[in-house]
Amino acid sequence: MKKHIALLRGDGIGPEIVDSAVEVLKAVAVKFGHEFTFTPYLIGGSAIDACGKPLPEETVEGCLAADSVLLGAVGGPKWDTLPGHLRPEKALLGIRSAMGLFTNLRPAKLYPALKEECPLRPDIVEKGFDIMIVRELTGGIYFGERGYREGKYGEEAYDTEAYSRMEIERIVRVAFETARKRRKKLTSIDKANVLETSRLWRKIVHEIAAEYPDVEVADMLVDNAAMQLVRNPAQFDTIVTSNMFGDILSDEASQITGSIGMLPSASLNDGTKGLYEPIHGSAPDIAGQNKANPIATILSAAMLLLYAFDMKAESDCIVNAVDKVLNAGLRTADLCRVGAPLTCTEMTQKVIENL
Ligand code: IPM
């Protein structure tokens, strides 16, 4: 197969980890007789530096024209003082919106080899966990009306959370379908005791549940969910939640896998097109030092092969290689407590050797 992948390397460790995943994809292409081509496009702070805006039109056009998109991370202290609409993060929201990527799949599972790195109590670790977070990605407060105004106490800023029935229905359907292919248990996370958007969300979950009698569904308040994730993560199979709650809970879920450097993600529209990226950020503190853990991006490339190109064997090959490397005790700095950690490029090489 011939496939064309747009690369959004971004800022901080973004370029290093995307280059790692590209090396792995090239090795997979050779092994399975595919032809993958890659075109880099600017996004985030590096785009601001080059052309004054975080999401140039060529980037959007390039992503829409490609068969799939692989992204590193955006942002850094250099651009932190820019106004909101010019920040690197705005580009990430912008490309998600431009591509219609309303579904964000964030799998968080405990690798047996990383049990020691899990910060939870041994009896909780023993039970393990394998969670799929389905995060709504193009609605809610990250996209709502915002601004500054004169309030009761003077200067005031506001952001608004709004969700339409259509936006909730489509993400909830994706979540039920996802749960159906897993352990058939869906937890919908909201704040229905306070927020009107959550009450609509909950109502729609219950309506759609009638179409999926084989899936067990439960509601959970987000504050409780944050606690349950560290108290008993094994209780979760598939989680569905709003943009902001999903953002926060997926970082929490990543930490109990051992490191935020482990979690991949797939952002999908209603077709097969998508954007694949690690859930972590640009880690400016270690940028350019060849220290980053490339695994989340390498696993994002594995998700890309599976979801975008329907290449299950190729995707499994990467996942198995990562398993082998971890089982062999190889660790980058984020996961390494004893001995010398591998660099980003060394870890990438080890994964390629194990394909
Ligand atoms: C993520 C990130 C982004 C988000 C930021 C950088 C806009 O935190 O992908 O989780 O909030 O979605």
Ligand code: MN
């Ligand atoms: Mn996040």
